[in-house]
Amino acid sequence: MDTADLRIALFSGNYNYVRDGANQALNRLVGYLLRQGAQVRVYAPVVDKPAFEPTGQLIGVSALPIPSRSEYRIPLRIGGKARRDLKAFAPNVIHVSSPDPAAHQAVTWARRRGLPVLASVHTRFETYLRYYNMAWGEPIVEAILRRFYRRCDALVAPSESMAQVLREQRMNYDVSIWSRGVDRDIFQPQARSNAWRQAQGIGEGEVAIGFLGRLVMEKGLDVFSDSVDELRRRGVAHKVLVIGEGPARPWFEARLPGASFVGFQQGTDLARAVASMDVLFNPSVTETFGNVTLEAMACGLPVVAAAATGSQSLVDDRISGRLIPPGAIHQFAEALKAYVEDLALRQSHGSAGEARACEFSWDRINQAVADTYVRLIRQKQRGYNITPSTGSN
Incomplete structure (x- = not known):
């Protein structure tokens, strides 16, 4: 069996x-898999005005x-x-990408038919509660997630740091x-x-500290704004x-x-905006990888990030940026201050980050997922019981 033999049902x-x-x-x-000759069907919620056209065939589910x-x-x-x-x-492998009720049903459907299930982990759902004053609920959410993921045959995570969290x-x-x-x-x-910087009110010689991402509280908007306040002080x-x-844009603008x-940027406009920063500040602890961090590094920017999953696998502390304990406002401000005041430091760390970004090729990365599908199918065919117990131990 190879990639062209795959029939993947993806639930998102x-x-x-x-x-x-x-x-x-x-x-x-999905685009990569289709180019390799695999067949893919995607099952996910549909809306009248999606953000972009889906790659592949999308089948709607109730939501x-x-x-x-x-x-x-x-x-x-x-x-x-x-x-x-x-x-x-008639898929030969199931891929679930979020631990929602439809995905639970998909896992059950697959297990009844002896099909392997791969789950991809894209965010740390349990950490979201911290931003809504419900941190006490994290162990409960973690237990729910554990039951779901242990019904799957294998997981894929975006970074080694996140994979280690999942193992722990x-x-x-x-x-x-x-x-x-x-x-x-x-x-x-x-x-x-x-010229674009000047159009945004950033003068020649001024240092721009950038934020990149969806404007929602779980991205650490409070830590970002508190750290900026400290710089002003x-x-x-x-x-x-x-x-x-x-x-959360109105809240963030007021702060x-x-x-x-x-606003929202994409394609070459996004690349121009990112490259026109001088340093990226990413205080979020919810990412499992940190696409924004990698994009900034590719543009030659140093990154100040929370020492959390994702960023820890990308940023080399004091080489391509700084990794600061989550929520440590004064330490974030000190790290940002160093970059604002030292052009040579920005250039040195930015160059190191760009070199690191060269290691990330989309085709090689996506083939690793295809290889995992094939491995799981072969293990099932050989009768290996690769799905762990749903118990807590």
């Missing part, structure tokens, strides 16, 4: 109705908007039409890496534009450049008076 909670790093990675994966976050939807079940399509498609949480015993790539044709230092001259959209908000 968000495949294309909101644009984020996870669903863009899934679309890239409801998430309260207070209506841009996201929870897939509730595999309805009759989707279930009939799934049966007719006893989510599964078979955890491998599905990293992320970066398009070096557009994300490069040469994309920087002084220390009298460190700088500008703030924010790339992205989201429901960052004088910042340049350029």
Whole structure:
């Protein structure tokens, strides 16, 4: 068996109705698999006006908007039409990318038919509760996630640091890496534009501290703004450049008076905006990889990030950026101050980050997932019981 023999049923909670790093990675994966001759069917919620056209054939599943976050939807079940399509498609492997009710049903459907299930982990759902004053619920969510992931045959995580977290949480015993790539044709230092910077109110010689990502509280917007406040108290001259959209934008704009908000960007416009920063500040602890970190590194920027999953596998502390304990406002401010005031340091660490970014090729990365599908199918065919117990030990 090789990649061309694969028939993959992919279940996603968000495949294309909101644009984020996870669903863009899934679309890239599907595109790669189709080019290799594999057959893929995607089962996910559909909306009237998605953020972008899906790659491959998309079959809708029943879903409801998430309260207070209506841009996201929870897939509730595999309805009759989707279930009939799934049966007719006759996959030889199931891929689930979010631990939602429809994915639970997909895992059950696969187990009854002796099909292998691969789960990809895209975010640390248990950490989201911290941003809604519900940190007490993290152990409960972790237990729910453990039951789901241990019903799967294997997991893939975007970084070794995230894979290690999953092992420590006893989510599964078979955890491998599905990293992320970066398009070096557009994300490069040469994309920087002084004219564009000036149009955003960033003068020649001013240092722009950048934020890149969806504007939601779980991205660490409070830590970012508190650290910027600390820079102001220390009298460190700088500008703030924010790339992205989201429901927390009004809150973020109020917390960052004088910042340049350029909204959602994509393609060459995004690369230009990222390269036109001077340093990326990524305080989030929810990412499992950190696409924004890799894109900034490819543009030759130093990165100040929380020492959390994802960033720890990309940023070499004091070589290509700084890794700071999550929430450590004064340490974040000190790291940012060093980059603002030292051009040579910015250039040195930025060059090191660019060199590291050269290691990430999308085709090589996506073939690793295809190889995992093939391995799991072969193990099932040989009668190996590779699905762990759903117990907690």
